Amino acid sequence: MISPEISWTDFEKIDIRSGTVISVSDFPKAKRPAYLLTIDFGDLGLKKSSAQITDLYKIDDLVGKQILAVVNFPKKQIANFMSECLVLGLFDEEKKVTLITPTMKIKNGSRLG
Template identity: 60%
Template sequence: MAEFKDFEKLDIRVGEIIKVEEFPEARKPSLKLLIDFGDELGIKKSSAQITELYDEQSLLGNQVLAVINFPPRQVANFMSEVLVLGVYNKDGVVLIQPDRKVAKGSKLG
């Protein structure tokens, strides 16, 4: 069973999606995301399997939560630097977002 200290190891931050691209090289339908986590953390890349519910127009400018302290992961020809968080739903993955705008880089607490 996980303990609270395990949760504390995760660094989960808010970022704003600033660029979205199709990712045809991925095995499963995915999008490439460029996410701005503010001046301290900068811009990070992520691959996300969210094509059932999202496209470029619906994502640009949205804030999302992501784990920023996992090691980078190679996905096809792309290096994913952060893990964007979502909830599995019968229609596809629903992204976890703050219910109001917050400062980029804000930490989940």
């Protein structure tokens, strides 16, 4: 099922940027298994996020990985943690998340266009 149609103006409000994961730790207080990520978005600085990506990724797989994230959502409290961005991924049939990543190295903070 496709979500309701949005306008181009609606889409332009979503700020999706590239970033590099610089640190990862387990997040035992999360309701569902998750990691705590610190992501370098270049000129936008460092942002933290909680990501439920433990099914397909190990901590060592993530450090240094470039990802895409929405950086202009309001902060969201998840257990005792404030998430500052939404890391983007795709769900498979079993609801496991595959991260959306650039196919080539790109400057941190580059905007999806």
